[in-house]
Amino acid sequence: MRQDSPACLERYTPKGKIPNGVAVEIGQMFDVTPTTVRRIWRRGAVNLTGQKTICLGVHQRKKGNCGxxxxxxxxxxxxxxxxxxxxxxxxxxxxxxxxxxxxxxxxxxxxxxxxxxxxxxxxxxxxxxxxxxxxxxxxxxxxxxxxxxxxxxxxxxxxxxxxxxxxxxxxxxxxx
Structure with missing residues (x-):
């Protein structure tokens, strides 16, 4: 889900901004809340030369640092x-x-x-x-x-x- 949802969002967002309703639609597709989709998008989107481009660092930060x-x-x-x-x-x-x-x-x-x-x-x-x-x-x-x-x-x-x-x-x- 973490690798697939930014790729889906990239198809829907030509200008680097998530349109209304797209986060809800992708959240239903992956069975997560729209807030989770937006959070992953914010972490994965990097502002390069004025446009937002997907970065690959959307993996979980918890692994190895918890417990x-x-x-x-x-x-x-x-x-x-x-x-x-x-x-x-x-x-x-x-x-x-x-x-x-x-x-x-x-x-x-x-x-x-x-x-x-x-x-x-x-x-x-x-x-x-x-x-x-x-x-x-x-x-x-x-x-x-x-x-x-x-x-x-x-x-x-x-x-x-x-x-x-x-x-x-x-x-x-x-x-x-």
């Missing part, structure tokens, strides 16, 4: 002071910052802090590559001159990360 003001403006800097080894869950961060966990969660939902995963795969060295190749060659079978991989249905694989699953799932919390 309760936040108490913890320095939260990202305070989180940076906490060692990374202690930044693995909301409860410890909230305890160290001396703020409620729910407040910290609100800041997370607003995007002030974000979650980062720290699981990094190390690059394979040449000795690791040779070891992996030897392991794979053990599972190759020769049947009548044709090579087949062992289906390995009797083999159990255990991932090392299963042992450290709790820490890997949580990750680290850092300023966003």
């Amino acid at each position: 309760r003001k936040r108490l913890h403006d320095d939260l990202p800097q305070r989180i940076q002071t906490i060692p990374q080894s202690r930044r693995y869950c909301f409860r410890t961060i909230a305890h160290l910052l001396k703020i409620p966990t729910s407040t910290l969660h609100c800041y997370f939902k607003r995007g002030v802090i974000t979650k980062y995963s720290t699981v990094l795969k190390s690059a394979l060295t040449d000795s690791n590559k040779v070891c992996r190749l030897k392991c794979v060659i053990k599972h190759v079978q020769d049947v009548d001159g044709t090579k087949f991989f062992d289906p390995m249905l009797d083999t159990v694989h255990v991932d090392e990360m299963v042992l450290h699953d709790a820490i890997a799932e949580e990750g680290l919390w850092c300023p966003g």
Whole structure:
């Protein structure tokens, strides 16, 4: 409505002034009062070289400037002071910052802090590559001159990360 009503008014107003009845008509079209239409027109109309021309700044001024003001403006800097080894869950961060966990969660939902995963795969060295190749060659079978991989249905694989699953799932919390 805010972008459309000035465009409609511009069609009706060749001299930059709203004629009688046009604000009422456009207000009915967008289901708002004529006063709202006139207010948007006054904000959007700019006097350039004697004639009124539509400016694009008719958006709401309330967005981002309303509501309760936040108490913890320095939260990202305070989180940076906490060692990374202690930044693995909301409860410890909230305890160290001396703020409620729910407040910290609100800041997370607003995007002030974000979650980062720290699981990094190390690059394979040449000795690791040779070891992996030897392991794979053990599972190759020769049947009548044709090579087949062992289906390995009797083999159990255990991932090392299963042992450290709790820490890997949580990750680290850092300023966003």
